[in-house]
Amino acid sequence: MKKLVCSCMLLSILIFKGCTYHSTDTFTILIEFPIDTLDPRYAVSAYSIKACRLIYNGLVKIDRDLNIKNDLAEEIYFYTPTELYVRIKKGVRFHNGEELTSEDVKYTYDSIRDVDRRSPYVGMYKRIVDIKVIDRYSLVFKLDAPHSPFVSDLVMGIVNRNSDRGNILSKYPVGTNAFKIYKYINEEYIILEKANDGINFPKRFLSFKVIRDDNTRLLSLLNRGGDLIQNAAIPVIAAELKDESVNVISAPSILYTYMGINLTDPILKHKDVRKAIAYAIDRQSIIKSKFMGMARPSHSVLVPEHWAYEEDVEKYAYDPEKAKRLLDGAGFYDPDGDGPLKRFTVTYKTSTNKFRIQIAKMICKMLEEVGIGVRLKAYEFGTFFSDIKAGNFQIYTMQWTEPLEPDFYYWIFHSKSIPDERGNANGANRGRYVNQEVDRLLDEGRMELDKEKRKIIYSKIQKIISDELPYISLWHEDNIAIINSKYSNYNIYPNASFEAIFDIVESR
Numbered sequence: 014m015k016k017l018v019c020s021c022m023l024l025s026i027l028i029f030k031g032c033t034y035h036s037t038d039t040f041t042i043l044i045e046f047p048i049d050t051l052d053p054r055y056a057v058s059a060y061s062i063k064a065c066r067l068i069y070n071g072l073v074k075i076d077r078d079l080n081i082k083n084d085l086a087e088e089i090y091f092y093t094p095t096e097l098y099v100r101i102k103k104g105v106r107f108h109n110g111e112e113l114t115s116e117d118v119k120y121t122y123d124s125i126r127d128v129d130r131r132s133p134y135v136g137m138y139k140r141i142v143d144i145k146v147i148d149r150y151s152l153v154f155k156l157d158a159p160h161s162p163f164v165s166d167l168v169m170g171i172v173n174r175n176s177d178r179g180n181i182l183s184k185y186p187v188g189t190n191a192f193k194i195y196k197y198i199n200e201e202y203i204i205l206e207k208a209n210d211g212i213n214f215p216k217r218f219l220s221f222k223v224i225r226d227d228n229t230r231l232l233s234l235l236n237r238g239g240d241l242i243q244n245a246a247i248p249v250i251a252a253e254l255k256d257e258s259v260n261v262i263s264a265p266s267i268l269y270t271y272m273g274i275n276l277t278d279p280i281l282k283h284k285d286v287r288k289a290i291a292y293a294i295d296r297q298s299i300i301k302s303k304f305m306g307m308a309r310p311s312h313s314v315l316v317p318e319h320w321a322y323e324e325d326v327e328k329y330a331y332d333p334e335k336a337k338r339l340l341d342g343a344g345f346y347d348p349d350g351d352g353p354l355k356r357f358t359v360t361y362k363t364s365t366n367k368f369r370i371q372i373a374k375m376i377c378k379m380l381e382e383v384g385i386g387v388r389l390k391a392y393e394f395g396t397f398f399s400d401i402k403a404g405n406f407q408i409y410t411m412q413w414t415e416p417l418e419p420d421f422y423y424w425i426f427h428s429k430s431i432p433d434e435r436g437n438a439n440g441a442n443r444g445r446y447v448n449q450e451v452d453r454l455l456d457e458g459r460m461e462l463d464k465e466k467r468k469i470i471y472s473k474i475q476k477i478i479s480d481e482l483p484y485i486s487l488w489h490e491d492n493i494a495i496i497n498s499k500y501s502n503y504n505i506y507p508n509a510s511f512e513a514i515f516d517i518v519e520s521r
Contacts, residue, residue, distance in 0.1 A: 039204070039218040042511065043230050043239040045366060046394050047200040047223050052182040053170030054125050054132045058398075059414045063511045064221060067205065069170025069188035072099060072118065077506055077513075079267070079417055081165045085113065085189070089167075094159040094462070099167075100151040107173045108193035108208055115152040119144045120174035122154075136430065136439040137166055159460045161467065162420040191515060192219055219514065227367055231495070234259065240497040244268070244490070244509055247368045251493050252305040259495050263307050264505045266492040267316050269413045272376075272485040277445050278407050280345070280357050287482040289339040290408075291329035293383045294376055296488055298331070303372055307491040313475050314416045314425070316489055320464070321419040323472040326479035336383040347384040358386030362401070362409040364394045373410060402432060404443055410487070415508045419471040423455045426474075426483060446483035 050056050053065040066074075074084040083089060088100040105113040122144055125132040140163070143155045156163065176187040184197045195206035201223035222239060224230040227247050233239050235256060251261050272290070274281050281287060300308045315322045337347070345356040363373045370391050377387040392400065401409055413421075423440070424430055428447045430440020451474060458470040478484070492505045506513050 039220050040241070040514070041220045041222055041239040042241045042243070043222055043224050043234055043245065045223065045225055045227070045230065045245045048203055048221055049200055049395075050183040051186040051194065051197075051203070052172070052180075054121070054130075054134065054172065055183065057133050059412075059509075060221070062414075063509075064203070064205075065170050065186070065188075066190070067192045067219070067511060067514075068186050068190050068194070069172070070105075070190050071169050071171060072101070072167040073164060074168060075415075075417065075508065075510070077504070079507055081168070084168075085118075085171060086167070089164060095156045097154040097156070097163060098151070099154065103150055105189050107176070107187050107189055109173060109176060109187050111173060111175060113171065113173075113189055114149050115146045117174050118152060118171055119146055120177070121169065121171045124172075124177065125169070134169070137424070159462065161459055161462045162418045165418045165420075225365075234495060234497075237497075240500070241494065241503075241514075242496075243494045243505070243511070244492055246493060246495050248304045248307050248491075248493060249302075251495060252307070254495065258498055260498045260500075260503075262494045262496065262503065262505060263491045265309070265316075265507065266489060266505075266509060267319075267414075267416060267507050268490050268492070268509065269311060269314050269316075269416050270410065270487045270490060271311075271314075271413070272487060273401065273406070273409045273411060274444050274483060274485065275404065275407050276447075276483060277404075278359075280359065281407060283343045284481060285339040285343040286345065287485065288329070289336040289343070289383065290380065290385070291482060291485045292332045292336040292339070293379050293385070294329075294485070294487070295331040295379055299372060299375055300488055303368070303375070304488075304490060307493060308488045311486040311489045312479065313486060314413065314421065314478075314484070315419065315475075319417075319419075321468050321471040323475040325472075326476050328479075329485075333379075333383050340384065345384075355381070355386030356384040358388060359407045360388045360390055362390050362392065362397060362406050364397045365391045366394075369410070376410070401443055404432065404445065406443075412490075417508070419467070419474075420455075420459050422471065422474055422478070423459060426451060426478065427455045428452050444483050446481075448477065448481065451477055 044060050046060055048060045048064050049058055050061050051065060053069050056062045056065045070085045072084060072086040073081050076082045085101050085105060086099050087102045090098055092098050107113060122138055124130055125134050126138050126141060128135055140156050140160050141154055142157050145153045170188060172182060173187040186194055191208055192205040193208040195218060196204040204218055204220040207217050224233055230242060231246055234242055235258060254261055274287055276282055296310045312326055312328050313322060340356055347356050348354040363369050373389055377389050380387050400406055425441045426446050430442035431445055432439060454470055454474050458467055461467050492509045494505050496503050502516050504513055504516060
């Protein structure tokens, strides 16, 4: 039956495939959510971050192998445990023609640290005590304490200090990377222009166009209304798609999908309830039926290939009977056995994306089978994300796109990372998780400079998190790209960065 439904959906898309206008000088990426800002200091959504990385350079960058490499920085090193020396490359120019200097670097980070400007990254850079400019091309970051992952934090795009007026950079960015703004039509349609002739890219323009409906988005691509859909196509359709106009590419990713839980909730604060929910979810069934096998179960925020990944943690294979026993043990008995009454009911929030709703409905059914009632609420993404940031939820499912540095655990689980009552971000501990031992280990992990010692610290953290379940790990989805077949050499980054576009070579 599922095969028939998939075939019918695919057939309906192909029937309506026809000739439409296709610009010969624009490479168009079709996305499902708006790019809400082009200012890297405020970009938190996945598409905003990815777009900003095409426009701006940071002092360092993440390469294809997920290593931290120098970008604008020519030289960078700690000459004391709390002082980081940076020398930037000479002759780098912003899109407005001005040369990038140490003053621009200092300005970028000082503006983020200014609490009145409300950058979501203010907490990340609170450890900076001072930034001292030595000369036009060198400066020193002074920290309040040793901080081993600080170099990786310098991936932030550097803005032009003379162009930062009001909120102008959110729509009219001025960076130094391969693309510059050409036309900002609205947050759902943005056109970038190639900023130089050196990039190995066959077209002059790059556009982002929002099409919210999955089928309409794919139809537009097949009708040559776009060139690339990345992680924005239903896997079951992508797996079945056979059309000479496009290529379907999949590859393992570091994307981490999880269920977030409000630990202040009177029901969900019980660890055994959270464990019961984890045992009630049949991840393999969801991966098989919804992802066509193009995902793998997750047991940690980090992927198994990560240097700090800990394999020996508590895992939650599908076991509904164990889930029921845990709920009984927590005092939430089933009032009528297999009858219609529920042990308790929770509200489950998700976005209005149809595919995500389908997955959420599967999870709801699994929870109901162990006696947990679920009210599924789907919201437009902006509303949904605002609720999550404000802590206005019981459970929800979302995804982290780049959990690379294990200090990311500090951002999502340290008690100092709990947003304030207005949702202002000191971090993303939105479930209000508090564990003094985890706090101590996280503090220790970011001060330890020895990699092997850090690995031991983060092993302990992962074991505690897997036991206490402030998150319920679900899966690492594969990256899936559907691209115009005239392009070759599109190799998806594990973090799904659009910088893979730089490598495109037009087929001959």
